[in-house]
Amino acid sequence: MLVLKNCNFLGELVEGYENATGDILIDGDRIKSIAPCGTDWEDAETVDMAGKYVLPGLFDLHIHLTLSGGETLVDNAKSPVQQALDAVKFANDTLMAGFTTVRDVGSSHNVAIELRNAINAGNFPGPNIIASGKIVTPTECGNDFFAGLYNEADGRDAIWKSVREEMKAGADFIKIMGTGAVMNPGGAxxxxxxxxxxxxxxxxxxxFKDTYVATHCHGTQAIKNSIIAGVRTLEHASILDDEAIEMLKDNDTTYIVPTLNILHGLADSVPETSIFMKAKAQSVLESLRVGIRKAYEAGLTMGFGTDQGATPLTHGENADEFTLRRDFWDMDEMDIIKQATIDSARIVYKDQDYGTLKEGKVADIIALDKNPLEDISAFKYNLVNVIKSGVVVK
Ligand SMILES: [Zn+2]
Incomplete structure (x- = not known):
């Protein structure tokens, strides 16, 4: 057994324990107990956290492990084996950045599914991966820009077939394209x-297969149609209007997962070969600022996503999203931290085991040597420990 002594807590992320400080007893991969500092834990191995801020591991609900953050055309030219080998490193980079659970919302050749299995088997270090496999999409211009990423399906029968194919391959959920993409040439x-x-x-x-749908969705009409159809997550949700926000209020079926990191990144700088992405990103940036701010003011629960791996976002830099959300949407620090922990956990049905520090939950834990409520960039610059399933990995 392992004890993390002298932890500082953020109260809203600890369940069943009231004090602002305490010790965490870990037994195997689970939190066995949280108790006041100074508790005698007998012969358990101890780590003195010395007042560090100890939080549940972070969630990123939108990444792509077969994309490197570099030139898309270079990524596409890689063999599936090379993509898989690179993804092993990217998964570890993500874990070392404190993101202990990620959702891969589209990987070429279903690499993220196989990598999830290898990590779960203990063969590689990495976060918990919730994987969609390939992205189900209609026949659309731009699809061929991402080799091996899409499963094209038009009409009901073909869609059922594609969903079954992804589930057969081991997908945890289904990712679809609901609108054109910023990153696909010709996509609107x-x-x-x-x-x-x-x-x-x-x-x-x-x-029918007991899972849910995540829709890539920038435009308003597709957002509304996706809500009516009952998808679970609206990825990006860049152009929300008042009616869409109204449809999402008190709606426990559908949630938004904004990804500011990618749209900010693309609008800022992209490689020469991806220059067409820049103008498209810039064109949605103001709608994104207004729409998500209104959604936030309306009290919508939202997930934490980045699109890490897409040009120009390097794996392991996921925490940039914290500072961006505060600066771009003027969100409260604690709200953003909840988005990256308990809110994301609830949205993807993982809150039984993850998202807070609580007796019985999985011991996925991070520690910062600075209070993130005073400086939210602490997630990027002051991460000092990562514990995954009860094992100290950083
Ligand atoms: Zn994406």
Missing amino acids: PGQPIYTLDELRAVVEAAR
């Missing part, structure tokens, strides 16, 4: 590309 981010009936078919097929 505002434009719906699946019909409402097709969206309903994806949701029906996913629910």
